[in-house]
Amino acid sequence: MKDMNVSSKPSMTISKCIFFGILITIPILLFLSHKNSSSAIVTTTTTSSNSDTDLKIRPGYATYDSYIQRQLNKTLNPKLRKIWTTRDWDRKIQVFSKFFNELKNRKLLLESSKVLCIGARMGQEVEALKRVGVSDSVGMDLVPYPPLVVKGDFHNQPFDDANFDLEFSNVFDHALFPEKFVSEIERTLKPGGVCVLHVALSRRADKYSANDLYSVEPLKKLFKRSELIHTRTVDGFGLDTEVVFRKKR
Known part of the structure; x- marks a missing residue:
């Protein structure tokens, strides 16, 4: 045991x-x-x-004034301004005329339309509109270029509400505040008015850009008072996509 x-x-x-x-x-x-x-x-x-x-804001702007100054550095560059008014002048007018004629064919642009070109620099877009029969048009940029371009900041347009039938821009990538850029377009567009943007999706824009866009989806979210009409591929001075919105009535 x-x-x-x-x-x-x-x-x-x-x-x-x-x-x-x-x-x-x-x-x-x-x-x-x-x-x-x-x-x-x-x-x-x-x-x-x-x-x-799919929409990224680039870093490096300590203040809004520093952002504006960087944009002015490009717009006021004497070498670039000479190119824009000589070598590039006719070439850009021809390309813009083609774009605007296509908009006319789709009944998105009429000869009676009142048009704003955002970020127009020297006003080639405005001159192209006049050549396709749209006389009531004006450009807007940080630096005026009379009589084609008036002074204005696309984050705070100097125009009344519901003022334009169509707004065109190929400088969305320069917007530091894309939501403000779009809200100002929607504010100054008439009900039923059209916004045409040329943007780059397949490549990155230049060093003066403030944002990078990788798809159309962010634009659809930003245009809160508009509906997407169509998108298509274009060849517009490094920009590859046309996006068209119509403001809801």
Whole structure:
């Protein structure tokens, strides 16, 4: 009997160790399971939010004034201004005339339309409009170029509400505040008015750009008071996509 009692003690000790080991292991497994579930949730959330990264604002502007000054550095560059008014003048007018004639053929632009060209620099767009029969048109840029272009900031247009039938721009990439850029277009467009944007989706814009656009989806979200009419591929001085919205009546 004595020998039997002695041999049973190690067996009882092992059983206790196994029992306590299981008790300790269960909470650890539950913790790890919960952690993995949390990680999966975070990963899913991060993936779904990537759709909002199709419009990225470039860093490097400490103040709005520094942003404006950088834009002015390009617009006032004497070498560029000479190119815009000589070598590029007729070529750009021909290309813009083609674009505007296509808009006329689709009945989006009429000869009676009142048109604003945003970021028009030297006014080639305005001259092109006049050549296709749309005489009531004006350009807007930080630096005026009379009589084709008046002074204005596209983040805060100097025009009344519901003033234009059509607004055209190929400088969306220069907007530091895209939502303000779009809201000003929608403010100054008449109900039923059309906005035509030329943007770059397949390549990055120049060093003076303030944002990078990777799809049309951010534009659809920004135009809260308008509906998308169509998109198409174009070849417009480095810009590859035409996006057209109509302001709801």
